[in-house]
Amino acid sequence: xxxxxxxxxxxxxxxxxxxGSKSPHKVCLLLxxxxxxxxxxxxxxxxxxxxxxxxxxxxxxxxxxxxRDRDTPENPFFHLRSEGFWHLDYREGYDKDTxxxxxxxxxERAHLDSALFEHMQxxxxxxxxKEALEGNFAECIDNQVAMTKxxxxxxxxxxxxxxxxxxxxxxxxxxxxxxxxxILVKSRLGQDQFRSKLIKLWQGCSVTGxxxxxxxxxxxxxxxxxxxxxxxxxxxxxxxxxxxLDKAFDQGFISFNTSGQVLISSSLEHPNVIGIEESMKxxxxxxxxxxxxxxxxxxxxx
Numbered sequence: 001x002x003x004x005x006x007x008x009x010x011x012x013x014x015x016x017x018x019x020g021s022k023s024p025h026k027v028c029l030l031l032x033x034x035x036x037x038x039x040x041x042x043x044x045x046x047x048x049x050x051x052x053x054x055x056x057x058x059x060x061x062x063x064x065x066x067x068r069d070r071d072t073p074e075n076p077f078f079h080l081r082s083e084g085f086w087h088l089d090y091r092e093g094y095d096k097d098t099x100x101x102x103x104x105x106x107x108e109r110a111h112l113d114s115a116l117f118e119h120m121q122x123x124x125x126x127x128x129x130k131e132a133l134e135g136n137f138a139e140c141i142d143n144q145v146a147m148t149k150x151x152x153x154x155x156x157x158x159x160x161x162x163x164x165x166x167x168x169x170x171x172x173x174x175x176x177x178x179x180x181x182x183i184l185v186k187s188r189l190g191q192d193q194f195r196s197k198l199i200k201l202w203q204g205c206s207v208t209g210x211x212x213x214x215x216x217x218x219x220x221x222x223x224x225x226x227x228x229x230x231x232x233x234x235x236x237x238x239x240x241x242x243x244x245l246d247k248a249f250d251q252g253f254i255s256f257n258t259s260g261q262v263l264i265s266s267s268l269e270h271p272n273v274i275g276i277e278e279s280m281k282x283x284x285x286x287x288x289x290x291x292x293x294x295x296x297x298x299x300x301x302x
Contacts, residue, residue: 001085001113001115001116003119003128003182004134006085006116006119007128007129007132007237008117008132009083009084010030010129010132010133010135010136011132011133011135011136011172012136013026013027013132013133013136014026014082014083014084014134015027021066021067022136022137023069024060024061024064024065024069024085025061025069025072025073025075025076025079026076026079026080027060027064027133027134027136027137028057028060028061028064028073028076028187029057029059029073029077029080030052030075030080030129030133031056031130032056032057032059032060032073032130033040033047033112033120034120034126034130034247035056036052036053037054037117037120037121037126038121038123038126040170044117045111045112045113045114045116045117046089046109046110047077047109047110047111047112048109048110049073049074049077049102049104049109049110053073055151056075057071057073057076058071058073061073061204062249066112068273072101074220075101075102075147077102078101078102078107078111079095080110081110085112085113085116086110086111086112087112087113088107088110089108089109089110089111090106090107090108090288091105091106091107091108094106094107109131122177122180123230124180124183124184124229124230124233125177125180125183127193127230127233128183128193131193131196131197133253137275140258152221163188163189164226166188166224167188170185170188171185176229180229183233184229184232184233187232187233187263188224188232193233194232194233194235194238195218197235198218198235198239198240199213199216199240200235201235201238201240202239202240204216204240205240205241205242205245206239206240206282207239207241207242207245207262207280208242208245208280210242215242215243216240216241217240217241217242217243217246218238218240219238219239219240219249219250220232220238221237221238221239221288221291221292221294221295222237222262222291222294222295223250223299224242224300226294231291234287234291236285236287236288236291237291239268239282242275244274244276245275245276248268248271249295250276250278252299252301253265253267253268253301254264254268254271254276254293254300255296255299256281256284256292256295257296258284258289258292259281259284260281260282260283260284261280261281262269262278262279262280262282263296263300264276264278265300265301265302266301267301268301
């Protein structure tokens with residue numbers, strides 16, 4: 001199965017709802033499984049409900065539990081069987097039809113689709129799968145993003161020789177799987193999960209608050225070419241900007257100090273004409289600071 005198939009499944013889990021709130025149990029168990037695969041605690045598609053998995057489930061559950069939610073990892077361990085990628089292995093004398101809830105006497109282990117397990121071994125792909133899981137809790141989710149099939153052609157109308165060269169470098173990288181290449185290319189084009197992450201984080205232009213998404217550009221703080229693969233997809237390495245601000249930021253005519261106050265280069269003539277004012281400021285999280293420090297040091301013209 002393709003990554004798009006699993007992204008769609010992860011975004012649309014069958015979940016219990018109480019008073020309009022979705023139960024987080026399936027999401028928490030899948031997050032726990034991915035953590036343990038990344039930590040190489042789980043090294044095959046076979047999943048056992050052991051202490052390590054229970055502890056990691058509790059970690060995620062404590063962050064998401066509401067109201068009467070109970071810390072019961074055995075429930076999603078059993079009920080994930082309805083999702084199509086999670087399969088239960090029954091002990092002798094038990095089967096799917098006669099087993100209605102989790103019991104260690106009846107169920108030996110679960111196992112994942114082999115293709116899904118392979119996806120979960122990649123840090124880049126895991127980030128996409130985790131983002132898809134969070135979509136179960138969003139009021140609106142853009143499924144079209146995850147289902148887009150890429151055309152790796154030079155984007156028409158964009159100067160974009162630089163962008164095209166970056167994309168070509170990704171496509172020629174033998175260390176990346178085809179799925180990882182797809183994720184990185186869509187990120188470079190400002191599409192897919194990177195842009196979606198910035199929209200969720202900023203809720204509009206990072207500087208002005210202007211809300212119309214169609215007018216906003218997903219811009220990397222630490223430039224794409226200087227970033228590693230994880231940094232390229234990190235939402236804290238991004239700003240959502242109106243075109244004039246994006247152009248000025250990309251070319252180093254503006255940056256932001258540690259308080260979020262705009263810095264305007266002396267090389268930029270009449271900044272007010274293009275809507276850049278000294279009073280402009282952005283709100284920063286701690287995770288933005290290293291990226292902005294790089295931008296001030298290596299991109300900003302001063």
